[in-house]
Amino acid sequence: MPDIMTNFLLNTTGPVPHERFLLKTNKSVPYPKSRNTTLPPSDYNNTRIMLDVEGELQYWKLDEDKKWSLQWMAPRDKCSVSNACGNSGSCNLNNMFACRCLPGFKPTSPESWRNGSFSDGCSRSSDVCGKNITFLRLKMMRVGQEDNKYEVENETKCREDCLNKCHCQAYSFVRGGHKREREPINQCLIWTDALKDLQEEYSDGVPDLFVRADTELKAKSCEPCGINVIPYPLSNGSDCGDPMYSSFYCDNSRGKLSFMTQNGTYNVTTIDQDKRTFVIQDNDVDHCNSSTRGQLREFNLSFPFKMNAFKPRCDTVAGNFGSNISSQGLVEIVIGWEPPPEPVCTSSADCEDWPNSTCKNVTGIGQMRCHCNSNFRWDSMALKCVQDVDGHSGGSSRKKKPLSLIVGVTIASVIVLSSIFLYTCILMRKKAKRRGN
Numbered sequence: 050m051p052d053i054m055t056n057f058l059l060n061t062t063g064p065v066p067h068e069r070f071l072l073k074t075n076k077s078v079p080y081p082k083s084r085n086t087t088l089p090p091s092d093y094n095n096t097r098i099m100l101d102v103e104g105e106l107q108y109w110k111l112d113e114d115k116k117w118s119l120q121w122m123a124p125r126d127k128c129s130v131s132n133a134c135g136n137s138g139s140c141n142l143n144n145m146f147a148c149r150c151l152p153g154f155k156p157t158s159p160e161s162w163r164n165g166s167f168s169d170g171c172s173r174s175s176d177v178c179g180k181n182i183t184f185l186r187l188k189m190m191r192v193g194q195e196d197n198k199y200e201v202e203n204e205t206k207c208r209e210d211c212l213n214k215c216h217c218q219a220y221s222f223v224r225g226g227h228k229r230e231r232e233p234i235n236q237c238l239i240w241t242d243a244l245k246d247l248q249e250e251y252s253d254g255v256p257d258l259f260v261r262a263d264t265e266l267k268a269k270s271c272e273p274c275g276i277n278v279i280p281y282p283l284s285n286g287s288d289c290g291d292p293m294y295s296s297f298y299c300d301n302s303r304g305k306l307s308f309m310t311q312n313g314t315y316n317v318t319t320i321d322q323d324k325r326t327f328v329i330q331d332n333d334v335d336h337c338n339s340s341t342r343g344q345l346r347e348f349n350l351s352f353p354f355k356m357n358a359f360k361p362r363c364d365t366v367a368g369n370f371g372s373n374i375s376s377q378g379l380v381e382i383v384i385g386w387e388p389p390p391e392p393v394c395t396s397s398a399d400c401e402d403w404p405n406s407t408c409k410n411v412t413g414i415g416q417m418r419c420h421c422n423s424n425f426r427w428d429s430m431a432l433k434c435v436q437d438v439d440g441h442s443g444g445s446s447r448k449k450k451p452l453s454l455i456v457g458v459t460i461a462s463v464i465v466l467s468s469i470f471l472y473t474c475i476l477m478r479k480k481a482k483r484r485g486n
Contacts, residue, residue, distance in 0.1 A: 104130075128248045132193070135170020136243035139190070139276055141250060143330070144318045145360065145381050151247070152185055152278045153262030170243070175263040178215040184208065184259040185273055188304040191251035192219070192258055195238040207237035211261065216241045221256040249276060250303070267432065268402030269392060271297075275304025280322040281432060282389035291389050293353060308384070311349040318381065325388070326357060331380040350384065358383035388429030391418040405434040 095111040107122040124130050127147050128140035134148035135157070141147060148162075150171035156162035157169040201207045204222040211217035219240045225233030244260070271279035271289035274297075284290020285297035285306070298307045298314070306317040308329050315329035348356055360381045393416065394400050394408035400419035406427075410417050421427050421434035428435045 132168075132170075132245045134167045134247065136245055137171040137173075137247070138167055139247040139249050141248070141318070143250065143316070145330075145379055146319065146328075149276070149319055151244070151260055151262070151276060152273050153260075173263070182212065182261060182263055184211075184220075185262050185276075186304075187249075187258045187260060187275060188302070189250050189253060189255065190258045190304075191246065191248040191255060192221075192240070193245035193247075195221070196241045197239040198236055201235050201237035203235065207239075208259070210237060211239060211259070214241070217261060218242070218244055219258055219260045221258050223256050250305075271299075274299035274301070274306040277304075277306040277317060277320060278322070279306070280320065282392075283320070283327075283386070292393060294386060294389065296354070315382075324385075326383050326385045329382050329384060331382065348382065348384075353387035353389070355385050355387070356382060357385045389432070390429070391420055391427050393417065394419045403434065405436075 097109040097117070099107045099109060101107060105122055105124065108120045109117045110120050112118050126142055127133055128142050134140045137151050137154045138148045139151060141149070148167040150156060153174055154171035155174050157172045158166075161167075161169055201210075201222070207220050207222045211220040217239055221238040223236040223238065225235045238256075267281055269289055269291075270281045271283065271285050273279065274285065279285055279290070279297065279299075281289075282291035282294045283297060284292065284295040285299045286295075296309050297317070298309060299305070300307070307314045308317050308327070315331060318328045318330050320327040350356060360383070361379075391406070392399070392403055395417060397408050400406045400408045403419045405422050405425045406419040407422055408417050409420055411420055424437055425434040426437040427433075
């Protein structure tokens, strides 16, 4: 910021909200570079530039009513911070929990991630050169500067170049526009280093980003919707998931996943397969009115879905680094789903993805399912047929228990025999000494 006096004043009693460091200025203060305008000159006694305790730079002005008003701030939002979610972490302004890892990645430091510190970013869950390599098409995704850019014939060539290089993390294909006196130039953008400055729902004008990932989907899992992985039994189509869980819709043009209820359609922000929960979002500002604050929102959810938690956020404050004006009245609802029964089938071919099962109707209600064969039973948590031995799942448990028992008895026997042998030796030595005397 040009022409700013270097003296810092610690204001703890002044009219400006919160305790912050202030910078005095007697010059006009420009907006960030993205805006080609400047604020009008004013007396420095009526203006303040403040550095927030969380690193946000703010410009305040005293209006005619002698009240301080915030004119601008930088960064403008939490996603504007350089690499806000760390490497391979994606930032979304519309989510209460701003950061999440790309599909095929996991938090490098899970504990820090749970505490809201995302600087460590995300790491790949498997080898980048694995056997199940695919490219996830992410729309409206901002990403940092590419590492390589060159002219290419078509998108297929760009994709092949990235696929044939293990260090290629992602690519984008930019189709050339029509130019005078020459053919349009297509460009291939390659990222070989870690992906940085990722932001979802950024702009319709950015090219699609194809991220390299090893995402071997489990049987009958749906294809990812943007950055959202849709695990079995959740379903957003007739060819994946379980029909009983078919309450999702994917907007492929934007890569947005929605959950449909009798109350309406809601944006899905995250899905946790391990906990069998997902989070939907509601922007109804009425939740933050004094008359309704703290009340539990009712949803007409039927089996297999249930509401686990209700998380309203009504503490948006202008100028707070972690806040977002558009999130005022934001409510997030955590919804869980019950473990699924055996998969639905119409023929034996449908049960090929479920080993040790056969397609048959044992309920008598006309619905066919992949029922487990004899000596196997359906494990709804593991989503597979497991061997049933004496009423216990898992064929290896019976083998492991006798082996551990044998080892334990053997060790105990050795200890007992050693103690008896040692005691006998001591006793014989004592007797020998008595005879000698």
